Amino acid sequence: MAYTCNDTMRAFLRDLPKCEHHLHLEGTLEPDLLFPLAKRNGIELPAHFPQTVEALEDRYSRFKDLQDFLDFYYIGTNVLLKEEDFFDLAWAYFQRAHSQGLRHAEVFFDPQSHTTRGVSLETVTSGFRSACARAEEELHVTSKLIMCLLRHTPVEECMATLTDAQRMFEAGELHGLGLDSAEKPFPPELFVECYERARSFHPELRLTAHAGEEGGADYIHNALDLLQVSRVDHGVNAAHDAELMERLARDQTMLTVCPLSNVRLQVVQDVGELPLQKFLDAGVPFSLNSDDPAYFGGYILDNYVAVHQRFGWDAATWARVARQAINGSWCEEKRKNDLLAEVDAVLAKYAGVIE
Numbered sequence: 405m406a407y408t409c410n411d412t413m414r415a416f417l418r419d420l421p422k423c424e425h426h427l428h429l430e431g432t433l434e435p436d437l438l439f440p441l442a443k444r445n446g447i448e449l450p451a452h453f454p455q456t457v458e459a460l461e462d463r464y465s466r467f468k469d470l471q472d473f474l475d476f477y478y479i480g481t482n483v484l485l486k487e488e489d490f491f492d493l494a495w496a497y498f499q500r501a502h503s504q505g506l507r508h509a510e511v512f513f514d515p516q517s518h519t520t521r522g523v524s525l526e527t528v529t530s531g532f533r534s535a536c537a538r539a540e541e542e543l544h545v546t547s548k549l550i551m552c553l554l555r556h557t558p559v560e561e562c563m564a565t566l567t568d569a570q571r572m573f574e575a576g577e578l579h580g581l582g583l584d585s586a587e588k589p590f591p592p593e594l595f596v597e598c599y600e601r602a603r604s605f606h607p608e609l610r611l612t613a614h615a616g617e618e619g620g621a622d623y624i625h626n627a628l629d630l631l632q633v634s635r636v637d638h639g640v641n642a643a644h645d646a647e648l649m650e651r652l653a654r655d656q657t658m659l660t661v662c663p664l665s666n667v668r669l670q671v672v673q674d675v676g677e678l679p680l681q682k683f684l685d686a687g688v689p690f691s692l693n694s695d696d697p698a699y700f701g702g703y704i705l706d707n708y709v710a711v712h713q714r715f716g717w718d719a720a721t722w723a724r725v726a727r728q729a730i731n732g733s734w735c736e737e738k739r740k741n742d743l744l745a746e747v748d749a750v751l752a753k754y755a756g757v758i759e
C-alpha cells in the first residue's frame with residue numbers, strides 16, 4: 405500500500421519531538437566528509453574503494469547484505485584519527501538530525517575500530533563528548549553515549565576494551581553498552597562474560613545488543629536471558645515468535661527499529677513488510693531510527709516519512725509512536741516529561757489540519 409506524505413504531514417512528523425536510540429556515530433560519515441578527512445589525515449583508501457562521492461553513493465545504494473555494508477563501513481572509519489575528526493563527525497550528525505526534529509539521541513560508537521589502529525579511547529570519546537556538550541548547549545538536543553563491542557572480534561579483545569573503558573563507565577561518561585557488527589555467526593551467548601563485567605562497573609549501566617536483524621528470534625531470547633539487556637536493537641525478527649512478542653509487550657522492552665537500514669541491507673525488500681503494525685497491535689514498544697544514515701539514504705525524519713508512506717498512520721498513532729520512543733529513552737524523568745508535553749503541543753498545533 406502507498407500513502408502520500410504531503411507537506412503538512414511532513415511538517416507534523418518533523419515537529420514531533422523525536423528520540424533516536426539506534427545510531428552509529430561512525431555510520432554518519434557522509435561521503436563528502438570521508439574524502440576530505442582521508443586527505444587531511446593522509447590516509448590512502450584501498451584501490452577497489454570508489455574514488456568519488458558519486459561513485460561511493462552509488463555503491464552504497466547496492467549493498468547485498470550486512471557484511472557487504474560492514475566492509476565499507478570499516479574502511480570508512482579508518483579516516484578518523486584525531487579528536488577533532490570525531491568532534492566534526494558527531495557535530496555534523498547533531499546539526500543535521502536537529503534540523504529534522506531530533507530532541508534526544510542515544511548514540512553508539514565502536515572503540516575497537518579505532519583502538520586497533522592506534523587511536524586511543526580517550527581521543528575518540530573526547531571528540532564525541534565535546535560534540536554532545538555543544539549539541540545540548542546550542543541545539544538543546546540531549547544525548548547519551550553507548551559503547552559497542554564488535555561481536556566479530558575475540559572475546560578477550562572485547563574484555564580488554566571494557567577494561568580500557570572502565571573508568572569512563574564508573575564516571576558515568578559512558579551510559580550504556582551495546583553489541584554490534586556481523587550478527588549471524590556470533591550469537592549473544594559468546595558475550596555473557598563481557599556483559600557481566602560491564603554490569604559490575606556501575607549499578608545504572610544500561611545494556612542493549614543488536615539481535616534479530618539477520619539472526620532469528622532465538623538471538624533475541626538469548627540477548628534478554630543471557631546478556632540481560634533492557635532493550636533490543638533491530639529485533640524485527642521477534643515478529644515470528646508469538647511467545648517472544650508477548651514477553652516484549654509484558655515487559656515493555658523496546659525494539660530500536662531501523663526501516664531504511666532494513667531495506668538497504670535486504671532484511672526486507674520494502675518498508676511495508678516491516679511488522680510495525682503488528683508491534684503496535686501487540687503492544688510491543690519500538691522506536692524508529694536511522695542506524696547508519698550516511699550509508700542508508702536518510703536521517704531520522706526520512707525514516708518516519710518512509711514509514712508513513714507505507715503505513716499511513718493518523719496523528720494519534722504517530723503521537724503514540726513518538727511517546728513510546730520518549731518513554732523507552734534512558735534519559736531523566738524530567739526530560740521525558742518535557743518531551744511528552746511537547747508531543748501534546750504538536751498534536752494541538754495540527755488539530756484539524758491533519759486527521
Ligand SMILES: Nc1ncnc2[nH]cnc12
Pocket residue numbers: 428431470477584585586587614617665695696
Ligand atoms: N546495522 C548494523 N548492524 C550491525 N552492526 C552495525 N554496525 C553499524 N551498523 C550496524
Ligand SMILES: [Zn+2]
Pocket residue numbers: 426428584614637695
Ligand atoms: Zn545498528
